Amino acid sequence: MLLAADVGNTEIVLGAFRGSDLEHTWRLSTQPERTSDELALALSGFLEHRGMSFESQVSGLVVASVVPDVTATIREMAARTFAFAPVIVGPGVKTGVPILTDNPREVGADRVVNALAAFTLVGGPAIVVDFGTATNFDVVSDKGEFMGGVIAPGLQASAASLFSRTARLTRVELSAPLSVVGTSTVESIQSGLIFGTAGAIDGIVQRIRQVLPDATTIATGGLAHVVIPHCSSIDRHEPWLTLEGLRLVYERNVAPADG
Numbered sequence: 635m636l637l638a639a640d641v642g643n644t645e646i647v648l649g650a651f652r653g654s655d656l657e658h659t660w661r662l663s664t665q666p667e668r669t670s671d672e673l674a675l676a677l678s679g680f681l682e683h684r685g686m687s688f689e690s691q692v693s694g695l696v697v698a699s700v701v702p703d704v705t706a707t708i709r710e711m712a713a714r715t716f717a718f719a720p721v722i723v724g725p726g727v728k729t730g731v732p733i734l735t736d737n738p739r740e741v742g743a744d745r746v747v748n749a750l751a752a753f754t755l756v757g758g759p760a761i762v763v764d765f766g767t768a769t770n771f772d773v774v775s776d777k778g779e780f781m782g783g784v785i786a787p788g789l790q791a792s793a794a795s796l797f798s799r800t801a802r803l804t805r806v807e808l809s810a811p812l813s814v815v816g817t818s819t820v821e822s823i824q825s826g827l828i829f830g831t832a833g834a835i836d837g838i839v840q841r842i843r844q845v846l847p848d849a850t851t852i853a854t855g856g857l858a859h860v861v862i863p864h865c866s867s868i869d870r871h872e873p874w875l876t877l878e879g880l881r882l883v884y885e886r887n888v889a890p891a892d893g
């Protein structure tokens with residue numbers, strides 16, 4: 635069984651693959667202060683809840699991380715738990731994705747993995763809109779190259795900034811109101827957050843499509859389902875796109891997991 639981990643600034647998204655089939659997924663809060671023992675216990679608990687053994691059934695581990703402290707913790711945990719080394723996406727790991735940016739080393743591993751998964755799934759050109767702590771727009775050429783993209787504030791980050799800087803506005807559920815014209819403070823905030831984010835996404839995708847007119851747009855990430863019903867520019871929703879990209883990277887670097 636292959637365990638894939640997408641380590642973001644807010645959450646760690648985990649997936650268990652048997653061959654090419656994604657059988658289980660979990661979400662774990664990102665806590666850089668968590669020790670390797672605590673991380674192993676958390677992962678073991680997830681698998682045991684599904685009737686699997688962490689130490690005996692995991693035959694491969696692949697990781698994309700944007701949090702260096704957590705990357706180090708995963709390396710330590712893997713060294714103490716497994717007889718194999720994890721595949722951690724970064725310099726020296728084969729992805730098959732040429733990076734055309736000015737400084738390829740500064741491109742997040744998750745964005746490269748998304749580009750690989752999108753190109754494998756729909757070909758190119760493609761745009762991946764990843765709803766995370768930030769909303770990333772990853773642009774893939776017709777040859778599968780990572781061309782660059784856009785980084786915008788994420789929905790939760792926008793909400794947190796609004797609430798922290800205003801004395802009389804309270805936190806609200808991140809869901810769309812019935813009308814864009816809110817008739818209460820709560821609905822007005824929800825309208826601004828959800829419809830404002832959707833409008834920004836459509837606007838950015840429209841501008842990217844002026845460069846790549848035939849680009850297919852794929853949405854992924856934890857909050858995608860909240861916003862994409864109100865977008866006109868999203869062609870597909872692939873909630874586990876990053877995990878699928880991690881599996882593809884693993885297979886390019888190590889023989890596929892066998893169980």
